[in-house]
Amino acid sequence: MSEAGVSTLEIRDLRVAVEGKEILSGVDLTVPKGEVHALMGPNGAGKTSLGYAVMGHPKYQVTGGDIIWAGQSVLGKPPEERSRLGLFLSLQYPTAIPGVTTTNFLRAALKGQGKELPAREFLKLIRSEVAALKMDQSFMSRYINDNFSGGEKKRMEIVQMAILKPEMAILDETDSGLDVDALRTVADGVNRVRGDGMGILIITHYQRILDYITPDRVHVMAAGRIIASGGSEVVAQIEESGYDPMLRQAGIEAEAAASAAV
Amino acid sequence: MTVAAKDLTKDYKYGFNDGDEFVFRATKGLTRETVIDISRRKNEPPWMLEFRLKALDHFRQRAMPSWGADLSGIDFDDIYYYVRPADEQGRTWEDVPEGIKRTFDRLGIPEAERKFLGGVSAQYESEVVYHSIRKDLEKLGVLFSDCDTGLRDHPEIFRKYFGTVIPANDNKFAALNSAVWSGGSFVYVPKGVRVEVPLQAYFRINTESMGQFERTLIIAEEGSFVHYIEGCTAPTYSRDSLHSAVVEIIAMPGATVRYTTIQNWSNNVYNLVTKRAIAKERASVFWIDGNLGSKVTMKYPSIYLMGEGAHGEVLSVAFAGDGQHQDAGAKIIHVAPNTTSNIVSKSVSKGTGRTSYRGHMKVYPKAHNVRSSVRCDALLLDESSRSDTYPYMDIEAEDVQIGHEASVSKVGDEQLFYLQARGISEAEATAMIVNGFIEPFVKELPMEYALELNRLIALQMEGSVG
Numbered sequence: 001m002s003e004a005g006v007s008t009l010e011i012r013d014l015r016v017a018v019e020g021k022e023i024l025s026g027v028d029l030t031v032p033k034g035e036v037h038a039l040m041g042p043n044g045a046g047k048t049s050l051g052y053a054v055m056g057h058p059k060y061q062v063t064g065g066d067i068i069w070a071g072q073s074v075l076g077k078p079p080e081e082r083s084r085l086g087l088f089l090s091l092q093y094p095t096a097i098p099g100v101t102t103t104n105f106l107r108a109a110l111k112g113q114g115k116e117l118p119a120r121e122f123l124k125l126i127r128s129e130v131a132a133l134k135m136d137q138s139f140m141s142r143y144i145n146d147n148f149s150g151g152e153k154k155r156m157e158i159v160q161m162a163i164l165k166p167e168m169a170i171l172d173e174t175d176s177g178l179d180v181d182a183l184r185t186v187a188d189g190v191n192r193v194r195g196d197g198m199g200i201l202i203i204t205h206y207q208r209i210l211d212y213i214t215p216d217r218v219h220v221m222a223a224g225r226i227i228a229s230g231g232s233e234v235v236a237q238i239e240e241s242g243y244d245p246m247l248r249q250a251g252i253e254a255e256a257a258a259s260a261a262v
Numbered sequence: 263m264t265v266a267a268k269d270l271t272k273d274y275k276y277g278f279n280d281g282d283e284f285v286f287r288a289t290k291g292l293t294r295e296t297v298i299d300i301s302r303r304k305n306e307p308p309w310m311l312e313f314r315l316k317a318l319d320h321f322r323q324r325a326m327p328s329w330g331a332d333l334s335g336i337d338f339d340d341i342y343y344y345v346r347p348a349d350e351q352g353r354t355w356e357d358v359p360e361g362i363k364r365t366f367d368r369l370g371i372p373e374a375e376r377k378f379l380g381g382v383s384a385q386y387e388s389e390v391v392y393h394s395i396r397k398d399l400e401k402l403g404v405l406f407s408d409c410d411t412g413l414r415d416h417p418e419i420f421r422k423y424f425g426t427v428i429p430a431n432d433n434k435f436a437a438l439n440s441a442v443w444s445g446g447s448f449v450y451v452p453k454g455v456r457v458e459v460p461l462q463a464y465f466r467i468n469t470e471s472m473g474q475f476e477r478t479l480i481i482a483e484e485g486s487f488v489h490y491i492e493g494c495t496a497p498t499y500s501r502d503s504l505h506s507a508v509v510e511i512i513a514m515p516g517a518t519v520r521y522t523t524i525q526n527w528s529n530n531v532y533n534l535v536t537k538r539a540i541a542k543e544r545a546s547v548f549w550i551d552g553n554l555g556s557k558v559t560m561k562y563p564s565i566y567l568m569g570e571g572a573h574g575e576v577l578s579v580a581f582a583g584d585g586q587h588q589d590a591g592a593k594i595i596h597v598a599p600n601t602t603s604n605i606v607s608k609s610v611s612k613g614t615g616r617t618s619y620r621g622h623m624k625v626y627p628k629a630h631n632v633r634s635s636v637r638c639d640a641l642l643l644d645e646s647s648r649s650d651t652y653p654y655m656d657i658e659a660e661d662v663q664i665g666h667e668a669s670v671s672k673v674g675d676e677q678l679f680y681l682q683a684r685g686i687s688e689a690e691a692t693a694m695i696v697n698g699f700i701e702p703f704v705k706e707l708p709m710e711y712a713l714e715l716n717r718l719i720a721l722q723m724e725g726s727v728g
């Protein structure tokens with residue numbers, strides 16, 4: 001299942017440090033094409049850092065291991081190249097860029113990916129995707145994420161994913177801050193692209209999104225590494241008894257679960 | 263030296279020159295004789311010569327400004343004060359000497375004229391070589407010519423206002439301009455006339471060590487409207503040139519004047535300009551000032567709100583690249599009650615570029631119920647970039663509402679990462695962030711100029727990263 005190959009994301013013994021401090025201490029995780037995996041774990045476990053490292057955020061220095069996408073290491077490649085190779089990260093806290101309209105942002109992104117469209121087709125596409133996420137058309141002329149509500153930012157991330165059509169997406173708490181209806185809308189959005197054979201890693205704290213998007217596998221991260229993996233039953237366990245039993249089993253003190261709590 | 267000049271041209275596409283294109287050139291340096299000669303060649307009335315000579319005295323007496331940017335590199339003896347490029351002013355582009363015409367073609371002026379301008383003036387060195395105004399505007403009594411023509415053909419209006427907003431002794435560089443001024447624009451809009459299409463003047467320096475001293479006088483009569491746009495470029499040389507203009511605006515009651523500048527001098531030009539407007543009752547004046555290029559710019563467009571209900575705005579953008587210093591700002595003087603003003607200053611420094619915002623806000627005791635807001639934002643692109651703010655407020659009235667906000671930011675890692683993570687290259691991402699930063703300014707420009715400005719910024723940004 002984890003053979004290296006087309007459109008598989010393989011994270012091997014990954015170590016990541018920020019400003020000299022180790023945050024990920026040997027993460028192993030493989031998400032093959034067409035599968036949906038969930039990544040759970042206590043606050044500060046390193047989930048967001050993993051997403052950043054995969055996408056090439058310059059602050060997250062890889063100090064060991066490898067990130068292999070479609071059979072090729074992406075280490076050392078700038079984020080734009082990783083994006084062009086088909087990787088996508090929906091941010092936990094999407095960044096506002098004042099003065100840059102959503103439309104211009106999306107146009108530049110498509111152009112950056114070499115997927116530029118004629119003006120009319122482009123507008124048609126973004127209009128329909130904005131509508132699909134039940135967002136008002138006025139968002140297209142607003143500055144990207146600037147004064148968007150929390151939920152609006154999350155929807156806009158999914159709009160971007162739908163437009164850019166990556167092959168592998170990491171959704172970092174895209175479900176947090178969404179109301180019930182929005183959650184369903186976002187889940188529908190994800191399920192739509194899932195059908196195209198995309199690989200997806202959903203970082204989440206809650207079962208509710210996984211009720212809509214059934215994961216093929218669930219991983220639990222704590223203290224900068226994966227401490228458990230399994231099927232959907234893992235989610236139920238966590239809902240029922242929290243992380244404590246798993247942490248104990250992995251020999252991690254609850255307080256140390258967040259690697260950098262000190 | 264040639265190598266240095268080439269290096270400078272790298273990002274500057276207007277850096278070409280035409281070789282020698284002139285029919286007369288005064289010897290370098292500034293003497294009484296030079297001034298008399300300029301006046302005589304222009305057949306000016308005695309009062310103007312007198313005005314010039316007084317200004318020259320003042321220029322000589324006045325010390326260099328001790329504040330602002332470093333001007334120690336200016337050598338007043340190494341400057342041509344007057345260069346006449348052609349014998350006649352063209353009414354059609356065919357009348358313009360071939361070499362000069364080609365330059366303006368390359369700058370896109372005739373094309374812009376055909377597309378969306380109501381009148382065009384093209385100044386090359388010291389004189390306006392081409393001039394036109396749309397017939398319908400002419401019929402409405404709108405006057406648009408170079409300043410010399412204004413003085414010659416409309417002496418009554420000209421003399422009434424010339425030098426009244428910026429007296430010759432206002433500052434050292436206004437004095438210099440007053441002594442040797444040539445060209446520039448004279449605009450007169452009669453009562454109630456709305457000039458719906460912009461009038462554009464284009465200023466081009468060609469000669470090395472050139473001094474360009476255009477003079478602009480705009481009079482908007484009661485209830486009228488006019489939008490005047492100026493653009494400037496120069497070739498890149500290793501010796502410095504000096505551009506020292508004076509612009510005077512008089513907005514009569516209820517009139518609105520918009521004055522837009524997109525200055526893009528090569529980085530061997532000292533750009534020291536005095537711009538001031540007077541706004542009478544309910545009049546509005548807008549300075550929209552884009553400063554790119556130049557070696558040093560010192561420019562603080564000002565508005566005197568003289569009549570009740572007058573409104574003034576200064577929106578400016580300064581972009582300082584390596585080795586450049588943009589010392590720009592705004593000055594608003596609230597003299598009358600119920601006057602309002604708005605200053606938005608955006609500056610971007612790249613490499614060793616330096617921007618300074620210098621603001622002066624004054625409210626006189628009798629100016630009740632004044633409302634004003636000042637916002638200046640600086641964006642730094644590199645560790646070596648610098649920005650300073652010098653706001654000065656002198657409020658003598660009591661019931662004023664004044665807001666002041668300032669910010670300095672660096673191009674954020676998170677913003678860059680976000681854009682890059684969507685497939686946008688670092689260079690383009692930086693340019694997008696910069697363009698986003700100045701967007702509040704750009705949206706005040708007519709579309710063609712907005713596009714041009716974005717393009718110029720992109721050019722400036724090239725090679726700034728990776």
Ligand SMILES: Nc1ncnc2c1ncn2[C@@H]1O[C@H](COP(=O)(O)OP(=O)(O)OP(=O)(O)O)[C@@H](O)[C@H]1O
Pocket residue numbers: 018023041042043044045046047048049050059092258259260261
């Ligand atoms: N840029 C940074 N600078 C300093 N510390 C950081 C940085 N990014 C992450 N960390 C630290 O690394 C640890 C892991 O953070 P991360 O954001 O990856 O956790 P997470 O699992 O996503 O948590 P949450 O569930 O709360 O989102 C935390 O202790 C955090 O404080």
Ligand SMILES: [Mg+2]
Pocket residue numbers: 047048049092172173
């Ligand atoms: Mg997180």
